[in-house]
Amino acid sequence: MNQEPEIVLETHAEPHTHRDDMGSKMGMWLFLFTELLLFGGMFLLYASYRYMYSAAFTAAALHLDPVVGTVNTIILLTSSLTVVIAIIALQKNQIRFSKLMLGFTFLCGIAFLVNKFFEWSTKFQHGIYPKGPALADMSNGESVFFGLYFVMTGLHGLHVIVGLIFFSFIYYFIYKEKITATNFQKFENAGLYWHLVDIIWIFLFPLFYLIH
């Protein structure tokens, strides 16, 4: 007999898995606190300047369109809901539905950014941008308002972009079955990030768009 004997390997070839979902989530929350304090510092700056220049802030806010702000608020709130639904669907092993909801969330994020793009473009056309002609004619208070507006909504927009990058990875992991109905902490963490970005917008919206 030439046939080689079949070698049976010991089954402990399986890698040792160490998974700590609770620790992972805690790490994410610690990161979210640093984010909260990053934006917190800016909200503090906003509060101080609004206290000093309240009339100028009211005048400057008239340049912003509350309709665009409201639409973007609804978009972000909806995208938060669809992330939650996508995670629950995954836990129920409804993979296709989960991917569909995640895709919808992604589109909401894009829609938010497109709105923001048009909003900023209009401001630029009117000469409202750092060192722009219209801004140079405004009072100190109004200039500060727009400075804060660009920095805070800009940083927030950057977070939306980062959230979308996170979600692209999550989609890929679900596709590759690295994220499954029993192993979804990464998805939950990305969701937590997205909800925090939503919460920040919840405060930005009335503070910039709804002053009268």
Place this chain on the structure above:
Amino acid sequence: MDTNTEINTEHSHTSGYGLYISVWLGLVGLTVITVALAGINLAGLAVSVALAIALIKAGMVANYFMHVKFDNKVFKIFISVCIVIFLTMIILTFFDLTYRTPVK
């Protein structure tokens, strides 16, 4: 599970979508209320009312969408500590702003 596998999964299981859809409806409703109130002249109260509504909305997102309500106590303590630190910063800054004598 394999004996080699060591997994710490502490997940609160929530079954339906209904709760989250009602939370979303509430959030959209509150957004509409804030926008509507902004059209009315509330004088000095406008900021407080807008912030109060924003706080309620943030609480809803954190408790339901971010699951804090169903989470381990540790997370609630962490979050409270963070919020207290932030509030301290705000209060101290406003003490400064209010009582500072302007330099002429």
